[in-house]
Amino acid sequence: MKRRHNPYLWSIPLALLLVVILVPYVWIVLASLKERADLLTVPPRWLFDVSFENYRQILSEKSFDTYLLNSLIIGCSSTALCVTVGTLAAYAFSRFKVPAGNHIFFYILATRLGPPVAYALPMYLVFFKLGLLNLQVGVILAHATFNLVLVVWMMKSFFDDVPREIEEAAYLDGCSPFQVFRMISLPLTYPGLVTVAIFVLIFSWNELLFALILSAGEMRTLTVMIPSLVLHTGTLWGQVAAASVLQSLPVLVFTFFIQKHLVRGLTFGAVKG
């Protein structure tokens, strides 16, 4: 007799994990709406007078719009750069005989094998020598470099899943190699491409370390602006919470609308049509 699994049984560990992930976020959201006096009480106060003062201060007094624009420019530019270069490289690795291709492919992965902080000092020195400190382009390059591995490795697997015969048919139909890439292979990996781009954008949007060491002042991103609310005289917890919520909102809304697409992209290639 076939054993029936109780679906609710499987939900328990999932629910526990969800609690671990969501409780801090819920705390942050609630903290952003509390007065300072209600903020650090033990046990936490669940009923309180809702105040938007933290949001007002963040939006009007902390140049939030400047940092938001920086994050947008750096996120979009690094994503565009990284996806463009990474996709072309992935296609080359997938379809052409690249000299020492296996080694290069591994070295790209090696950029993520060490802790990011290990790369921070040399990268700071290089960017300092190149005059790229405190410029958006410096952070864009850093983010693009560190996310390249994700694009190359994921896109290569997507390109590997495109049947070679389809490309060969395109060659016989008169396409040049670049036309085959642009008109056949790229559209066929489109769901994967979009997913990868979204991940790169989110990673760049949330990245702190390199944005912190490579930019300062007006060039900072949102993630760098939040720690600046930790002052010598104390931490502005309410504003930290409000800024964190504001920073996470675009990603939350964005992910909510494209979640179907994300799942499709992640499973893309698993089942061939």
Add this chain to the structure above:
Amino acid sequence: MSGVRLESLCKSFGDITAVDNVNLTVADGEFVVLVGPSGCGKTTTLRMLAGLEDCTSGRIFIGERDVTDTHPKDRNIAMVFQSYALYPHKTVAQNLGFALRIAKRPRDEIDRRIQEVAEILDIQDLLDRKPAKLSGGQRQRVAVGRAIIRNPEIFLFDEPLSNLDAKLRTTTRSELIKLHKRLNATMVYVTHDQVEAMTMGDRIVVMEGGLVQQIGTPLEIYDDPDNRFVAGFIGSPAINFLDAQIAVGRSACEARFAGASLKLPKSHPAASRADVVLGVRPEHLLIAPGSGIGVSFQATVETVEHLGAETLVELALDGKALTVRSGRLENLASGQPVEIGVHLENILVFDPGDGQRLRPPNGAEM
């Protein structure tokens, strides 16, 4: 349209030789079938002709043009793949018109050609569908349509019927034959199915181990195989092989098997050998042949398969199985001894070592 010429074509993958010194000339408008078992080099040969595989050595000519080092896009060749290789993200119409779009043909010409081809292949209703919404047979038609739309010099087919069910395969086979007659195009067709090869090809190229074993018309290949491999590969049910010992007398020699003997002229190449292999097609073995037959021997009926119009009988002879294809036979039973006869001219003799055919010298009779 143009013919094709392959000169000493070789292809190696590391230490493995996939195609070994293939020489082949396909005439303008001819339908040539490359046939052989898996791994015989037929698809590799076709892919080299298409330009999808570099050749290790040798030359490829389309018409008088040497295309050995020419990119596939510049060879003016169309190919129908085993998997059809339709563009999944494009509609049928876009699939059909893609090559013309790449060639920057005017929009109205592309639309006109799509309609013409759709009409020829009876796929007018499918033009707005994507390949995923098509059946296997419909995909096959679109793949053929994509090939014919741009009037290429050469058509290549790489086992295009192998993904179709038996009934559809038969129908599509005859449609491709009609299409060839209609277009009068040069076509090179690869298959492992000898029935397809026999029914479709003007000429057949039998390949094995990267080598061309024999080139000829279907009936030449069937009636007059050059070696044991060709004799065994072409024909269904397969040819029967019998081991025979050679005994040389004063004026003639004899090939002896199963208590029977086959007289061969002394000038026959078999006379210099101790053993030979005899090959007899199933339809050439006659049950209860009566008098006047060349060779006769006794065998036992093992199984009888009634196919309606004809009967397949499996016989046991000295522990070996022989297949007989006969007209309808109703009174045979398993275990029954029967006399089997063969006309001399229907016995093929092969060297047991290299499998080459041992043909009687010109003018000599078996």
